[in-house]
Amino acid sequence: MKHLIAAATVAGFLLAGAPAPAGEYDCDVAVIGGGSGGFGAALAAARLGLDVVLVEKADRLGGSSVRGGVNCWEPGIGGTGIPFDLFKELKRQPNAVSIYSFGRHGGTFDPKRETFRYPGGETVSDPTRRYFDTLERHVPPGQKATRAYRGEHWHGVPFEPEAMAKTMRAMLDATGRCRVLLNTAFVAADASEGRIRSIQLSNGTRLCARYFVDSTGDGAVCAAAGCRMMFGQESRERFNEPDAPETATQRVNGVTLIYRATPVKKPCIEPLPEGIPAKCWWRKSFVGAHVNHYPNGDLNINMLPTMEGEEFMRLGYTAALAECRRRVRAHWHDWQTRIEEFRGYRLSWIAPALGVRESRRVVGEYVLTENDLLAGLSGQKHADIICLADHMMDTHGGHSKHRGELTEPYGVPYRCLIPKGFRNLLVACRAASFSSVAASSCRLSRTMMQLGQAAGTAAALAKELNMDLPAVPADRLRAALRQQHVQLEHPMPDMLRSHVEKE
């Protein structure tokens, strides 16, 4: 990797004792944002021989999966490439990862077997299950997602966030070609005529690259470069989506501040901090939550949601985080007060970052819509599908609409990663080119990692073939992804199945 620090600035740094030298980095591909998408992009590109710089504004990798506390990969197709490699690395460490099955659920309360109605849903580690069992969510025609079906078919991957962050870092370091800049934010882009020339970082340096990947979650690089963006719900007419509202709105999926509870020897109700009401003040009653057990048995509590998306946008990030911290304390107090079982735990951690499910999205060369999800792989005609997904459309908050499970997987075309009109920029995160309805299904962590894997692979091919990113031949990209054990067909081909079964 070429790493150039401007001599004059270094001299200035030495003479003046300034905290950080201004200078310039140069690399093949700059990935901005070190969450699931950014990790996938940086790892794929570095493994394929590119010099990579990964820029992350936080103090560790993992994004929503680590600092947002989203400690699990939900059941879903397509976790066979980099996500599976990551799983295998985690599995070598004690209590870093497990496989879950569904436990109790308030909606299927059985008074003969359970002493109370669980205030949401619960998943528990299940040592009888394997990674392969986690790779399907859709419910084929003729079947229903009953309690029995979920118990038999739906399994996810809970993990310990710190282990996730460290393992991501170790895998990137092992390539020897990825320079990770933590505590460093993207600030501005120098872009014109569909091309980014360089970006400005918060440490005063300029980062030049042949290719850029925006994995900031909210498309910060794309927006700064002048890409067309979407926000809120699109009207039904815009993409002809049956479940979109009649007219466009500014509504977005709700946000959640995830928290953790740890078992204690002496059960008690923890006191509420002063100034926080015991009664719910932000809606009629306290929300239900989804609870995943961590591999060590702690509880990961995901309120559905902690705050409406519109309120989050109105308050702004800092005020919303402060308000959500108050709501978390009230929520936990309510659970401990009403349900004896939770007195055996203490609130041990509140995620340092809000879990944001949806923000602005890029208008790409293709926009994935509800019609793709409903058509499924058998009905889609795209030649450039680079990953599969099968999660239901899933919105939390006042405008939530239960659309039921998908009946087959669908594919995401490479063009969803290409901001319209741009030549050297890809977007590999939840801000990719999805309609609001499609994003509610597509945003899962493993799907984002797959987008990243495709983006990093496309950059490597573009360099090899000396071309711009939109020109990368779809058949070459798909072939390169298959070589990396990415699932592009359903049912899973036998060769791939035997690879994943060798866990």
Ligand SMILES: Cc1cc2nc3c(=O)[nH]c(=O)nc-3n(C[C@H](O)[C@H](O)[C@H](O)COP(=O)(O)OP(=O)(O)OC[C@H]3O[C@@H](n4cnc5c(N)ncnc54)[C@H](O)[C@@H]3O)c2cc1C
């Ligand atoms: C509450 C909640 C629960 C969820 N539950 C599940 C679940 O159970 N299973 C599942 O699979 N998915 C779940 N999801 C979805 C999934 O976690 C996210 O959609 C996914 O992790 C997003 O990945 P990403 O790479 O797009 O963004 P992120 O993981 O958010 O990464 C973006 C990264 O970019 C960095 N960044 C942002 N701006 C800058 C900048 N200017 N400069 C440098 N870096 C920057 C951020 O710090 C962050 O690290 C959930 C999401 C939420 C919010």
